Amino acid sequence: MTDHAFLEVKDLRVEYTSDKQIIHAVNGASFSLEKGETLGLVGETGAGKTTIAKSILRVLPDRAASIRSGKILYNGEDLLSASEERMRSIRGNEIAMIFQDPMTALNPTMTVGYQIFEAIMLHNTCEKAEGKARAEAMLEKVGIPAVRYHDYPHQFSGGMKQRVVIAMALACNPALLLSDEPTTALDVTIQAQVLDMMKDLKTEFQTSMIMITHDLGIVAEVCDKVAVCYAGEIVEYGTMEDIFDNPLHPYTVGLFHSLPDMSGKRNRLTPIKGMMPDPVSLPEGCFFAERCPYATEKCREIHPQLEKADGEHEVRCFGKENGKHG
Amino acid sequence: MAGYIVKRILWLIPITLMVIIFVYTILFFAPGDAARVALGNSASEEAIAEFNAKYGLDLGYFPRLFNYIKNLLHGDMGVSYYTHVSVSKQIADRLPYTILMALLATAFGLIVGLPMGILAATHQSTWIDSLAMAVTMFFSSMPSFWFALILVMIFSIHLKILPAVGYESWRNYIMPVIAIGLQLSAIVARQSRSSMLEVIRSDYVTTARAKGQKESKTITDHVLRNSMIPVVTITGTALAGLMGGALLIEQIFSIPGLGTYLFGGIASNDVPVVLGCVIVIAMFHGFLMLLVDLVYTVVDPRLKSSIIAARARKTNNRGVNA
Ligand SMILES: Nc1ncnc2c1ncn2[C@@H]1O[C@H](COP(=O)(O)OP(=O)(O)OP(=O)(O)O)[C@@H](O)[C@H]1O
Ligand SMILES: [Mg+2]
Numbered sequence: 001m002t003d004h005a006f007l008e009v010k011d012l013r014v015e016y017t018s019d020k021q022i023i024h025a026v027n028g029a030s031f032s033l034e035k036g037e038t039l040g041l042v043g044e045t046g047a048g049k050t051t052i053a054k055s056i057l058r059v060l061p062d063r064a065a066s067i068r069s070g071k072i073l074y075n076g077e078d079l080l081s082a083s084e085e086r087m088r089s090i091r092g093n094e095i096a097m098i099f100q101d102p103m104t105a106l107n108p109t110m111t112v113g114y115q116i117f118e119a120i121m122l123h124n125t126c127e128k129a130e131g132k133a134r135a136e137a138m139l140e141k142v143g144i145p146a147v148r149y150h151d152y153p154h155q156f157s158g159g160m161k162q163r164v165v166i167a168m169a170l171a172c173n174p175a176l177l178l179s180d181e182p183t184t185a186l187d188v189t190i191q192a193q194v195l196d197m198m199k200d201l202k203t204e205f206q207t208s209m210i211m212i213t214h215d216l217g218i219v220a221e222v223c224d225k226v227a228v229c230y231a232g233e234i235v236e237y238g239t240m241e242d243i244f245d246n247p248l249h250p251y252t253v254g255l256f257h258s259l260p261d262m263s264g265k266r267n268r269l270t271p272i273k274g275m276m277p278d279p280v281s282l283p284e285g286c287f288f289a290e291r292c293p294y295a296t297e298k299c300r301e302i303h304p305q306l307e308k309a310d311g312e313h314e315v316r317c318f319g320k321e322n323g324k325h326g
Numbered sequence: 327m328a329g330y331i332v333k334r335i336l337w338l339i340p341i342t343l344m345v346i347i348f349v350y351t352i353l354f355f356a357p358g359d360a361a362r363v364a365l366g367n368s369a370s371e372e373a374i375a376e377f378n379a380k381y382g383l384d385l386g387y388f389p390r391l392f393n394y395i396k397n398l399l400h401g402d403m404g405v406s407y408y409t410h411v412s413v414s415k416q417i418a419d420r421l422p423y424t425i426l427m428a429l430l431a432t433a434f435g436l437i438v439g440l441p442m443g444i445l446a447a448t449h450q451s452t453w454i455d456s457l458a459m460a461v462t463m464f465f466s467s468m469p470s471f472w473f474a475l476i477l478v479m480i481f482s483i484h485l486k487i488l489p490a491v492g493y494e495s496w497r498n499y500i501m502p503v504i505a506i507g508l509q510l511s512a513i514v515a516r517q518s519r520s521s522m523l524e525v526i527r528s529d530y531v532t533t534a535r536a537k538g539q540k541e542s543k544t545i546t547d548h549v550l551r552n553s554m555i556p557v558v559t560i561t562g563t564a565l566a567g568l569m570g571g572a573l574l575i576e577q578i579f580s581i582p583g584l585g586t587y588l589f590g591g592i593a594s595n596d597v598p599v600v601l602g603c604v605i606v607i608a609m610f611h612g613f614l615m616l617l618v619d620l621v622y623t624v625v626d627p628r629l630k631s632s633i634i635a636a637r638a639r640k641t642n643n644r645g646v647n648a
Pocket of ligand 2: 049050051100180
């Protein structure tokens, strides 16, 4: 029926300016997402994952950050050129975001109920009483008794705050949910609970989702597609099976195979030797060349493009042609 | 919460007592002879002895202090050595002018300063911000009596639309209030700007935007309240300072406030006058600081919880000890 994807990020470039330095946080990231799918966005710290998510909603700090180029096509409409008013009607309503840190994501001087109520009233034309009833229902849905509507964030534990943040994000039944490490701030048992809850809510509301995470267990559990992010670009993209069973990029291989999963416990992304290049001065060639065991002269000089490997599987590596790894 | 307020008010008693003892001690040992100042250098020994006996000045340190506090408990602050007028009455007459000026100046400071700070913060690094900061820099670095003189020059001498001296009509208060309030408005503007800029960067403000909230509502609903604590502190402190009277402003505009009274008392070693003023100022200070703390708990629910929690802890401990 439609020929465009549900969400398509094309060649997104975002810079931060601080102390007269330009930080190239996102450097031509491209990926797409179909309706109802969950895309895992993985990568080490500083890779630009949060920046990508905030770009989609256009809630980057306007003084420090600027989106240099790219397109974010949501149902074919470019969000980067949409009016501010249009964006306001999308934010929280069609696309919602769960922020990384539940401790700071809630306003300390507003009751949690009101913060959910606010989201509901912004996008619905209903009576206040109904808005409140809906906010209470959202609280119940994430496992918080409705009587706590009038409590303030500091009266909740970290896990409960995260639930409130989730309730707030889901309050208007968004078509797309951007969840930025929704469980990293929580301890393991709570993590599992919150994750289960999110999975249930996702099925219930048929929400598409971008799941930003460090946790491979979460990727395996909830994601259909995976995009591996490195130094502000996608270095590998594919279905969950592609990435887990047939990783092509040496970085992905490093991430997924450096720690064999023998204990049955979830394994987290383990650091690969070396560091991500400084986003202030990125190398000319492949950003990963410095740390790559297979790097050649070519890798250091020419920047590789994201190219199709097989099916939907894409990789940004010359090694694919050379067949040096995999 | 009510218990907390009562406790804070009761605390004012020992604090005021300490202030009395402190000031009394300084005055007691200060050089200068009240009788000589009052009666003149040519006064006879007998006249001086009579003066000292009349006001109890011939007694020692403790009897005098004791007498003073005893009388104070009956609401009697003594009489001035020179004018022989009751200190309590003088203070009661003058206090309304001081309170009026302090409240109006503070209100002016907030009404002018807050919008300026908000504008500057929401237009950070634009010409609006630069202009507001330049203006506030000027306002906060010039003394208020300088503004008073400039205002008098413009509005009383040149334009002849405002009276330069007096205290009967509301028009008498326009210039003094502006002269004092300008400086306060500058301080309020700078403080609210910097704390707003801090809050604007915080995650929950991004959360509010991500909900689809309008920029203006984000500022009023999410940023303002969270950045008001330092502004409340500064305003409370400024108001408390003004309760002591604004000496130079009172003098320039001939307003019979507490400032000139206290200053006269200090200059002439008039112990009852000084002590009376200091007591009133200390009490106002205590009440205002309590008020500031109460406003905190209204602004920030976390502080209210911590007060309640602290009291609960104390009560529990007491229970355990008993
Ligand atoms: N407000 C900012 N000002 C300046 N630089 C920033 C800002 N926010 C992020 N950056 C920089 O942009 C780059 C990408 O940051 P981002 O937060 O998107 O990473 P991330 O992948 O989400 O990392 P993490 O996994 O730690 O959350 C980093 O180099 C970071 O230092
Ligand atoms: Mg992040």
